[in-house]
Amino acid sequence: MIFSALARLRAVALTTFLLLSFSHARDExxxxxxxxxxxxxxxxxxxxxxxxxxxxxxxxxxxxxxxxxxxxxxxxxxxxxxxxxxxxxxxxxxxxxxxxxxxxxxxxxxxxxxxxxxxxxxxxxxxxxxxxxxxxxxxxxxxxxxxxxxxxxxxxxxxxxxxxxSTHQRAVEWSVGVVALVALLLALWQSRSPNALGPYRLLDLMSLYQIIAASALWNLNYPSVYRSFALNFAWALTLFSSPTSEVQQAINNMRALTGGNLPNSTSSSAVGFVNRKLSPFxxxxxxxxxxxxxxxxxxxxxxxxxxxxxxxxxxxxxxxxxxxxxxxxVTEASANVLQAGLPIYVNSINIAAANAFMTVFICTLILLAIVGFLVAFGYSCLWIINRRQMLREDLRPWLTYSFSPYVKAWSLRLAMIMLSPILIFSMYQWTLKDSWLSTLFSVVAFIGVIVCVCYPALSIFRLVRRSGPPALYTNAEVTGPTVPLYWQYRSQRYYFSAVLLAGTFLRALFITAARSSGIAQVILTLLVELAILAGLLILKPHKTRGADVFSTYLAIVRLVCTGLMFAFVENFGVQAIPRVAIGIIAAVIFSIAVLVVTFNLVLHSGIEQFWKKEQCSSRPSSRQESADTMLEKGSPVHTQFDAASVYGRATNPTPDRNIPLDPSIIKPYSPNTPTSIDYASTRDRDSASTNLGTVLPRRWSFTPLHTPTDSSALDHISYSHSSTILSTTPEENTIVPGHK
Known part of the structure; x- marks a missing residue:
C-alpha cells in the first residue's frame, strides 16, 4: 500500500515537470x-x-x-x-x-x-x-x-x-470546485451523525473560498496578479458568467425596462476600462x-x-x-471607467457592476430549485417505501422521523454558505440606485437569508435560557435541525457560531458601506479578524485541541493576508513591483490554506476506516490461533484467564482506570471459608469496591449444557467477577452473565 502511494506521487511529480518543460518551451x-x-x-x-x-x-x-x-x-x-x-x-x-x-x-x-x-x-x-x-x-x-x-x-x-x-486559470477553477463538490458529497453522507466533522469542514472550505474572493472587492489598487488569483474563486460568491452569457443580456433588458441607466455587461475585456491610475496602467x-x-x-x-x-x-x-x-x-472623466474594487472584479468576468446582484440572485434561485427537487424526490421515496413496506418495520419510522431534521439541518448549512454573497451584493445594490426591480429583489433576498440563519439561532438561545446549554446536546427536537450552529463547540461555548456569523456580516458591511475608502475597509476588517482570533485563543470553543488549532490557523491566515492589503492602499503610493511581490505572497498564503483545508477534509473523510478494517481483518486469525494454542495446553486455568483477551471485553467491562480495593474483602481462598454471604452488607458496599477472591455459592453459577465433569471442575477452579463467570468448554469459552 505504501509502495503504491509512492508510485502515484512519483507519477504526479513526473507529470508536473513535463508540463513545466512544455510550458517553458513556448515562444516568449x-x-x-x-x-x-x-x-x-x-x-x-x-x-x-x-x-x-x-x-x-x-x-x-x-x-x-x-x-x-x-x-x-x-x-x-x-x-x-x-x-x-x-x-x-x-x-x-x-x-x-x-x-x-x-x-x-x-x-x-x-x-x-x-x-x-x-x-x-x-x-x-x-x-x-x-x-x-x-x-x-x-x-x-x-x-x-x-x-x-x-x-x-x-x-x-x-x-x-x-x-x-495568468493566475486566473480555468483548470484552477475546476480543481477547487471539484474539491468543494467532493467535500459536499462526503458531508451529505457523514451528516447522519452530528459528531462527524465533514459537514463543518465543508463550511470552513466554502468560507475560505468566499473570503479569498471577497478580499479583492475592496477599494484598493490590487496588482493584476492578485486580482486574477481571486477570480478563481468568484464562483464561490455565485458569480457565474461567460462572454456570451444570455443571462447577462436578459439582466440588461430587465434593468432597461425598470429604470436602469448604468453601463451594461459586455463581452470585451475589462482591462482596457480600468482607471488609468490603477494596475495594469x-x-x-x-x-x-x-x-x-x-x-x-x-x-x-x-x-x-x-x-x-x-x-x-x-x-x-x-x-x-x-x-x-x-x-x-476611456479617460478619467468618462463614465465607463472602472473604479477599484467590486466594479473591476465583476467586469473581469463579463458581469457589469449593476448586474452583480441579479447574477447572484438568479444563481441562488437555480440552486434552490435543485435543492427543492432533491428534497421532493427524497420525500417521494419515503412515501413509496412506507406505502409498499419496502423496509423492515423498525427502520421505516426511524427513516421517516430522521429525514425531516436532516433536510432542515442542510437548509441551515445552505443559508450559512449563501449568507456572505447575498449580504455583499444586496447591500451593494442599494448603493447603485439603478433598477427598482433589482433593488426589490435584493431586499427580499437580504431578509430571507437573515431569517433562515437567525431563526434557528434564536431557538437555540431560547432553549438555553430555559434549560441550560446541556439541553442542546440532549433535546432531540433541537439537535436535528440546528446542529450546524453549535455541535462542534463545547457546551460552555455553544454561542461561538454567533461570533463567526457577526464577522461575516461585518465583512460584507465594510465592503459596501466603506467602499469609498480602501484604508477604512482594511482597518475595520483587520479589527474583525483580530477579534475572532482573540476569541479562539481565549475561549478555545471546540471540543478537541486539534479543532482549535485548525480554526486558529485559518484565523491567522485571514489576519495576515488582511494586513498585507495595506500595501495596496492607493494613498500610500507603493510602487508597482513591491505591490506585485506582496500580492504573490498573499496568494501563496491563501493557496497553502486551501491545501491545508483539503488535507484536513481527506483526514476526516472516513479514509481511516479502511485502515481500521484492515487491522480488524487480521485480528480474528490471531485470536483464533491464540485460542487454539491455549486449548492444546489442556489447562482450564489458562483458558479462563486468557479468554477475555482472546474474545474481547465483556458487554459490561471493568473500568480502564485502577479502582482501590477493600482489604477487608480481599482474602486468600481457604477451604474452611463459609459459603454463606451477608447479602445485606454487599448491597450496602460502595460501587467502587469488589468481591474479587470470594467464592460465590453454587446456585449463582449458570453453566448451560455442561457435562458433570466440566461442571465439577468449574466449581473448584472458577475465577469470577461479581457479575460474570467463564465456562471451560471450547464451545462455551465466552463471558456469560451471572444471575441472582
Missing amino acids: SLFTSSVTYCEPPETLLVQQFDVAYIAKNQSVSFNIIAASVEADVNVTANLLLNFYGMKPVNLTVDLCSILGGALCPLPMYNFNGSDSLSLPESFSSQVPGIAFKIPDLEAFAQLTLTEVGTGDIKACVQATLSNGW NSDAAVSLNGQSLSSDIFLSGVNNLMTARTQPLQGVRQLSAAAGEVQT
Missing part, C-alpha cells in the same frame, strides 16, 4: 490584450491595432486598420511603453522628417496592413526577460499624435500588453509627451514596408476587432 512574446482611445479621436480613427513582439527573432508584428479623416494636419508621433510604472521606451518621431515629407501633412486615406519589423539589439536589450514569464503582466503601449505648432492631441491609442500567463498621466528623439533610419525601412503592406493579417497576432467591436474611449 508580448501581444496586445485590449485597445482603447485615451483621448477622443479627431484625426485618426482606429478600428484595429494589434502589436506582437517576438523575443526569439527580436521582431515586432503589426496589424493595423485605421483611417485619417482630417486634412492638412502635421503631427509628431510619440510611442510610450509603460512597464510596471517604469518607462523603458519613450520615443518621439517627427513624421515630417521621414520619407521625404510624405506623411506631412497626414494624408487622408484608409490604411489596412500588416507586417513585421526587425528591431535593433539596443532596443531588444531594454525589454527585461522577466516580462515574458511573470503572470498578469502590467504593461501597456501608447501611441500619441500631436499637432505641430498647437500641441493639440489629434489621436491617442493605448494597448495593454500580455505575455499569455500604473500611470498618473494618461498622456506623456516628454520623449527622447528617435533616429529616423530605424523606422525608415519599417514605414516603407507599412506603406506597401499586405492586406492579410499575420498568423499569431491576436485579433481584437472581431471580439471587441468598436474601440472605446
